Amino acid sequence: MSLLRVAWLIARKDLLVEARSRELASTTLFFAVASVLVFAFALVRDGAVPADAPAGILWVAIAFSGTLALGRAFERERQSETLRALLLSPVERPAVYVGKLLALLLLMAGVEAVLVPIVALLFGAPIGRAPWLLFALLATGTLGFAAVGTLFAAMLVRARSRDVLLPVVLYPIAVPVIIAGVRGTSAVFAAEPDFASAQTWLTMLVLFDAVFVTLAFWTFEPVMSD
Amino acid sequence: MTDVQTLDVSRHFGRRRALSRVSLTFKAGEIAGVFGPNGAGKSTLLGVLSTLLRPSSGEVRYGGRAASAWSDDLRGQIGMLGHDLFLYGDLTARENLVFFGRLYGLARDGKLDARVDRALDAARLTERAGDRVSEFSRGLRQRLALERALLHEPALVLLDEPFTGLDDESASLLAARLRTLRGAGRIVVMATHDFESADGLVDRALAIRAGKSRELPVAAGGPLRQRYQAALRGDWA
Numbered sequence: 448m449s450l451l452r453v454a455w456l457i458a459r460k461d462l463l464v465e466a467r468s469r470e471l472a473s474t475t476l477f478f479a480v481a482s483v484l485v486f487a488f489a490l491v492r493d494g495a496v497p498a499d500a501p502a503g504i505l506w507v508a509i510a511f512s513g514t515l516a517l518g519r520a521f522e523r524e525r526q527s528e529t530l531r532a533l534l535l536s537p538v539e540r541p542a543v544y545v546g547k548l549l550a551l552l553l554l555m556a557g558v559e560a561v562l563v564p565i566v567a568l569l570f571g572a573p574i575g576r577a578p579w580l581l582f583a584l585l586a587t588g589t590l591g592f593a594a595v596g597t598l599f600a601a602m603l604v605r606a607r608s609r610d611v612l613l614p615v616v617l618y619p620i621a622v623p624v625i626i627a628g629v630r631g632t633s634a635v636f637a638a639e640p641d642f643a644s645a646q647t648w649l650t651m652l653v654l655f656d657a658v659f660v661t662l663a664f665w666t667f668e669p670v671m672s673d
Numbered sequence: 674m675t676d677v678q679t680l681d682v683s684r685h686f687g688r689r690r691a692l693s694r695v696s697l698t699f700k701a702g703e704i705a706g707v708f709g710p711n712g713a714g715k716s717t718l719l720g721v722l723s724t725l726l727r728p729s730s731g732e733v734r735y736g737g738r739a740a741s742a743w744s745d746d747l748r749g750q751i752g753m754l755g756h757d758l759f760l761y762g763d764l765t766a767r768e769n770l771v772f773f774g775r776l777y778g779l780a781r782d783g784k785l786d787a788r789v790d791r792a793l794d795a796a797r798l799t800e801r802a803g804d805r806v807s808e809f810s811r812g813l814r815q816r817l818a819l820e821r822a823l824l825h826e827p828a829l830v831l832l833d834e835p836f837t838g839l840d841d842e843s844a845s846l847l848a849a850r851l852r853t854l855r856g857a858g859r860i861v862v863m864a865t866h867d868f869e870s871a872d873g874l875v876d877r878a879l880a881i882r883a884g885k886s887r888e889l890p891v892a893a894g895g896p897l898r899q900r901y902q903a904a905l906r907g908d909w910a
Contacts, residue, residue, distance in 0.1 A: 448775075448776075448778055453776065456772070456775055456776065460761070460764070460772050463763075463764065463768070464761060464763040464764065467763045467764075467805070468763050523761075526762070527757050527758050527759060527760050527761070527762065528755055528757035528758075528759055529759055529760070529761055531725055531755065531757075531759065532753075532755075532759035532773070533776070534725060535723060535724070535725060535748055535751065535753055535759075536748060536749075536773070536776040536777060537745045537746050537747070537748040537749030537776075537777060537778070538745065538776060539745060540745075672727060
């Protein structure tokens with residue numbers, strides 16, 4: 448079976464499990480919306496929003512809720528050691544990585560589909576100004592974050608302190624992606640938008656994605672072999 | 674695959690030695706029982722045989738070829754029933770079997786549904802095929818997990834405590850299933866503490882203690898438990 452078919456099989460299984468339990472979607476979405484609301488109460492005064500705040504708040508919510516989803520997604524595979532069953536199957540092991548990544552990306556995309564309009568509503572972020580550019584920034588930023596996160600979450604699945612360790616190892620590596628996402632989104636949301644700058648940050652995100660996805664794809668098999 | 678050999682296999686976890694220079698041969702058409710106290714190295718041996726764990730030193734040969742000489746297809750010839758069952762609680766019994774069947778490439782010949790029906794029948798779960806596994810008792814999950822491990826008709830069957838949670842009738846059915854596998858020329862390696870269920874079932878018995886293995890002589894006669902206890906009292910240096 449081809450790598451992509453196996454990956455889709457695993458992703459579809461994850462989405463079916465999620466559709467049944469709604470555990471990840473509900474906790475991730477609740478956490479993301481709650482954090483945006485807290486920022487709204489703290490920062491919005493008389494309808495005035497600090498410059499650049501919406502982009503930062505949006506990416507903080509994405510990163511934190513994504514970390515929550517990463518941990519829980521692999522906790523499920525740990526409970527009955529089903530990750531071992533996946534690794535025992537006669538498929539290319541990187542396909543397992545791609546499948547888990549794909550399911551996580553779809554979940555995070557669903558959360559962002561709710562989150563972005565809420566940020567627009569509470570902070571007056573002009574999400575309709577350059578929708579395709581904003582979409583590209585979110586898509587590439589989410590891919591880079593999830594690519595590294597999926598690898599680390601898989602590596603830590605049997606670690607006793609995995610919930611603590613995941614953000615500790617993930618954020619230092621993923622911080623360039625978050626910075627590029629914030630800066631690019633901020634350039635789109637600014638009172639005087641700077642689309643050239645946003646496109647530069649988008650290019651950087653594409654480069655980060657290429658590096659992170661390639662490295663994670665290559666290292667998944669060796670790190671999961673024992 | 675006619676045999677599986679471990680040649681001087683050792684496995685360390687940090688400074689702890691879980692297996693120490695274990696050399697064994699498991700042959701087709703044979704049920705081998707592996708016995709030993711908790712932490713003796715039984716599950717590590719199964720992990721190494723399954724390819725999930727790499728030996729720290731030594732080599733495992735499958736049908737005379739080193740694991741490294743095989744492609745990913747080697748894993749398609751291994752079926753493992755782990756202590757943790759490897760089942761998704763939020764999927765139904767049928768969905769679990771179909772998912773793993775597809776992963777093993779069984780959908781290619783268009784006979785996956787028939788195989789899944791046979792597996793559900795063998796696990797006596799046909800009536801509950803549409804129920805989520807999380808609603809099953811441990812015994813039902815154990816029966817389903819065994820069929821999941823055997824769905825792709827593996828040449829090497831590895832079982833970690835297969836009698837756990839089974840009532841007498843299910844244990845008898847499992848024993849009959851394992852005899853059928855032996856008759857079909859499979860290699861069955863079973864780690865267990867259940868001497869009563871294993872007595873009369875296994876063709877070979879191995880004791881493992883502190884990572885070292887020792888054959889329990891069949892010729893010595895007597896119940897398996899007594900032979901095992903006598904072996905544990907012996908010199909393991």
